[in-house]
Amino acid sequence: MRAPVLRVLQPGLFTTIQDLGRPNAITAGVPPGGAMDRFAHRAANLLVGNSEAEATLECTLSGPDLVAERSCLVAITGADLDPQVNAQAAPMWTGIFLGRGDRLTFGARHAGGRAYIAVAGGIEADRWLASTSTNLMAARGGFHGRNLKAGDGIADARDSMAPMVSGRHLPGRLLPAYADHTLFAVAGPHVRRLHAEGRALLFGAPYRVSREADRMGYRLEGPRLATSGEELLSFGLTAGVVQVPHGGQPILLMADHQTAGGYPVVATVVSASMPVAAQLVPGDELRFAEVTLERARQMRASLAAALDTLRS
Amino acid sequence: MPPPRSARKPAPRVRIHPLGDTALLAELGTRLDTALNTRAIALASALTKRRDVRQAVAGYAGVTVHFDPDQTTHDALGAAIKRLATKRPPMAEPGRLHRIPVVYEGPDLDEVAARLKLSPQKIAEVHARPIYRVFLVGFVPGWAYLGPLPEELELPRRHVPRTQVPAGSVAIAGRQTGIYPLPTPGGWHLIGRTSVKLFLPDRDPPCLFRAGDRVKFFAATR
Numbered sequence: 001m002r003a004p005v006l007r008v009l010q011p012g013l014f015t016t017i018q019d020l021g022r023p024n025a026i027t028a029g030v031p032p033g034g035a036m037d038r039f040a041h042r043a044a045n046l047l048v049g050n051s052e053a054e055a056t057l058e059c060t061l062s063g064p065d066l067v068a069e070r071s072c073l074v075a076i077t078g079a080d081l082d083p084q085v086n087a088q089a090a091p092m093w094t095g096i097f098l099g100r101g102d103r104l105t106f107g108a109r110h111a112g113g114r115a116y117i118a119v120a121g122g123i124e125a126d127r128w129l130a131s132t133s134t135n136l137m138a139a140r141g142g143f144h145g146r147n148l149k150a151g152d153g154i155a156d157a158r159d160s161m162a163p164m165v166s167g168r169h170l171p172g173r174l175l176p177a178y179a180d181h182t183l184f185a186v187a188g189p190h191v192r193r194l195h196a197e198g199r200a201l202l203f204g205a206p207y208r209v210s211r212e213a214d215r216m217g218y219r220l221e222g223p224r225l226a227t228s229g230e231e232l233l234s235f236g237l238t239a240g241v242v243q244v245p246h247g248g249q250p251i252l253l254m255a256d257h258q259t260a261g262g263y264p265v266v267a268t269v270v271s272a273s274m275p276v277a278a279q280l281v282p283g284d285e286l287r288f289a290e291v292t293l294e295r296a297r298q299m300r301a302s303l304a305a306a307l308d309t310l311r312s
Numbered sequence: 313m314p315p316p317r318s319a320r321k322p323a324p325r326v327r328i329h330p331l332g333d334t335a336l337l338a339e340l341g342t343r344l345d346t347a348l349n350t351r352a353i354a355l356a357s358a359l360t361k362r363r364d365v366r367q368a369v370a371g372y373a374g375v376t377v378h379f380d381p382d383q384t385t386h387d388a389l390g391a392a393i394k395r396l397a398t399k400r401p402p403m404a405e406p407g408r409l410h411r412i413p414v415v416y417e418g419p420d421l422d423e424v425a426a427r428l429k430l431s432p433q434k435i436a437e438v439h440a441r442p443i444y445r446v447f448l449v450g451f452v453p454g455w456a457y458l459g460p461l462p463e464e465l466e467l468p469r470r471h472v473p474r475t476q477v478p479a480g481s482v483a484i485a486g487r488q489t490g491i492y493p494l495p496t497p498g499g500w501h502l503i504g505r506t507s508v509k510l511f512l513p514d515r516d517p518p519c520l521f522r523a524g525d526r527v528k529f530f531a532a533t534r
Binding site: 023024025026027028029030031128129137138139140185186187188189230231232233234235236237238240241258259260261265268269270271272293296297300 | 329330331332333334335337339342343344366367369370371372373374375376378381385386448449450451452453454455456457486493494511513516517518519523
């Protein structure tokens, strides 16, 4: 066990260790998990010279209060939760050095819902089913299967393999369009079960993220989507699926989603829009816009190219 | 050489639906049918061996396929799936057989008995009679959809789901039965309980049942 590099003075509202998830575990009914905003998670790692699969801290709505017990290189990405180093505004999407005793704190939430903190060398964490992502239901993975508490020590996994360089930066023009709450989606297998006006409502009407919104999924408020047809036999699901249960209020599935279900799937948010979805918070308005698979491919390629600029 | 076509059973028509840009749903049918499920499990197993497929999860009558979009497209993978599905399915492997002790004293047993006009003892007897098939593992960790449940026990789900069902509850709904592996919300009728652990977090895979396994319940005393 290595000595902690960061000490948790205050954990923030809900801070967990996440990586790229455990996709193979879905055959056992275990949610894939992993960072909700994979773009921000990957970028944070690349900015400090890590592989994009290293564990990061996912900080929900309010950030933690951390003190560096050793000097380290960190990067903060994702939601703007007003990061500060020793009470001075700290740049986001940028590699920054913390010296021993430096305080990394967060103020008010300005935009988005989830910030990510990467540490050069990666974060040491429990591995469960090939992933360090925290699974609260099983109390496995991450920091002993739980969210962070005051007093916890965050250790780096190893000495950084790459030279530690601060100032590496991802400019705003290369980021996903976080401020535009349009979620691009492909029509789902059961879209024909929507009643006549249903499809127009789904792809056009405003929906709002309800208070029932967490890492499993978001229950949406807005025009009711009536569906018809017999009950479906259960099948495997994926993050981004928009399913419509009997009440007609759609649910958008996120990283810790149930692995199978039998509600009609009317749309699936494309992978390039999932970072935007991950940054929505209760009360945020969103719209679904239908896209072709070809357009989805272009959007995915453009985000991948943005991350590639950090891989030199 | 083209794959041999079975003369007795026409190959099922496969319908391919996108699930976003990195997954698709291959539907073999829409009925609760052991033969369809056998085909789905065989198709999932064949797809898992492909380099462009990340995961393939068998459902009741279809396969959800997660793929690497840098290595294939919906169209290319969809065509490959249709070719694979026309092949005669391999001889269905019998799957492992699990014998599960059940104390038939669930909180809904009397109500279920009254609605089905059977005695509680008869409910237990009918429920423990068949060898069930594991159609699908999923929903929550360790949950398995078992069936088909005998028609005599068919009931729709509870109108108001429970907010918390104790782990180990043995439940029925429609033509299905199952065991709650964890304390979760649930809308099925609870007719018994078992001490067998379905979710085994420290084993890999972390669940007792696999798709295609067989399950036989037997009445146990407390």
